[in-house]
Amino acid sequence: MSLVRNIFTTFVGNEARRHTQGHGLRNFGLGMIAARIATRSVPGALLVAGAIIAKRLYDDSKEAEALPASEAVIDIEARPVPDKYDDKPEPV
Template structure:
């Protein structure tokens, strides 16, 4: 019995130590507040990373300044459509197949059209950049 009692006391002491360390390491003593703060930080970081990647990929073709304007000027409608497509693609295998197949078809179509697709894309970029100004 003595061994079990000592083991229980040691476990409780370790748990108390971990709680104390966690309280000092986290911004709030309320764990739900800390979860909310972590969620907001992750989403903000993801948004910043997303904007950087989009600007970098587009900037390789049209210049960083123009790419930044275009990325910032996108409307809520286009953002909602992109978000919906991403959710459909990540929630299920059939959704991923449908969305991936659509993206593949669009890419192949653009490659088939070649110069006409490139010209159309550049015209859309110029239009979006002017709209942002």
């Protein structure tokens, strides 16, 4: 049982670290709590595993819906370039 617990704790910890990379101490703590819940009981493990799977499916669907940068429309307001001779009188 100890080997299974260590493997599952490592998996949950790695998933939590991957999803919270660069997002601070709060998310690190949530990942630690999730790993603790997952290793304490079978229902907890199912809950945490289900949440990880649901999050991955959600992220994949959002990524599939996103437009690639090459197809994105960039709306830029065009402004005329000021003419350097507008204010000066014409030479005679």
